[in-house]
Amino acid sequence: MSGKAPGAADALQGKGGVMGIDMFFNMAKHSNPTYYTYQAIHVPINFRMQAGMMSASAQIDVDWHGQLQTYLSHGWKLVDIFFDFGSSSSMGFMSASGSINSVWFFEKDTSKLNDNTPLYEGAVVEYWQKISVSMSGNSTPQGTWDECIIKMGERGWELASIVMTPESKVKGTSVQMKIVLLFQRRILSV
Numbered sequence: 001m002s003g004k005a006p007g008a009a010d011a012l013q014g015k016g017g018v019m020g021i022d023m024f025f026n027m028a029k030h031s032n033p034t035y036y037t038y039q040a041i042h043v044p045i046n047f048r049m050q051a052g053m054m055s056a057s058a059q060i061d062v063d064w065h066g067q068l069q070t071y072l073s074h075g076w077k078l079v080d081i082f083f084d085f086g087s088s089s090s091m092g093f094m095s096a097s098g099s100i101n102s103v104w105f106f107e108k109d110t111s112k113l114n115d116n117t118p119l120y121e122g123a124v125v126e127y128w129q130k131i132s133v134s135m136s137g138n139s140t141p142q143g144t145w146d147e148c149i150i151k152m153g154e155r156g157w158e159l160a161s162i163v164m165t166p167e168s169k170v171k172g173t174s175v176q177m178k179i180v181l182l183f184q185r186r187i188l189s190v
Helices: 008-012 064-072 146-154
Strands: 001-004 016-021 036-051 055-061 079-090 095-110 120-133 137-141 160-170 174-186
Touching: 001 095, 008 174, 036 064, 064 079, 064 095, 064 120, 079 120, 079 137, 079 160, 079 174, 146 160, 146 174
Parallel strands: none
Antiparallel strands: 001 016, 036 055, 036 095, 055 160, 079 095, 120 137, 120 174, 160 174
């Protein structure tokens, strides 16, 4: 990623800087490659933040499964989710709300572009990562999502994306952050 960060005044007004990304594609070298069409979908993620004397929380509002299923049900496959950090926000006393932009990348075999037959089904798993923060400021994650990914893999699910959301809960020296795991698997015909 490359870009220019916004100045302090722009950042306080919710204005982002300029950002660019490099995209890499695997080009098949055999004589009859499959060509893909890509679709980039902008999905705003609304957020609310509250702060108190000894606690704070950030909540997001997005229908992860609904967004995923909308495109999977038309023959597309999720490739990745990217946060471009374009945002708008409004600040209040010990609170804030706004929206962060995410971009969902889907692909489809170009020869099947007009065929809306679903090929994949999706699943979304929300995982709360616990983090302990010491008085010196060091943080230590407690537990991992490995077991969840292994179990889903054993059931035939492919990990499509891991999204570190801004959703969190803070109480004293304990922090919990929501991580969303998006899975997809080919629909088996009977």
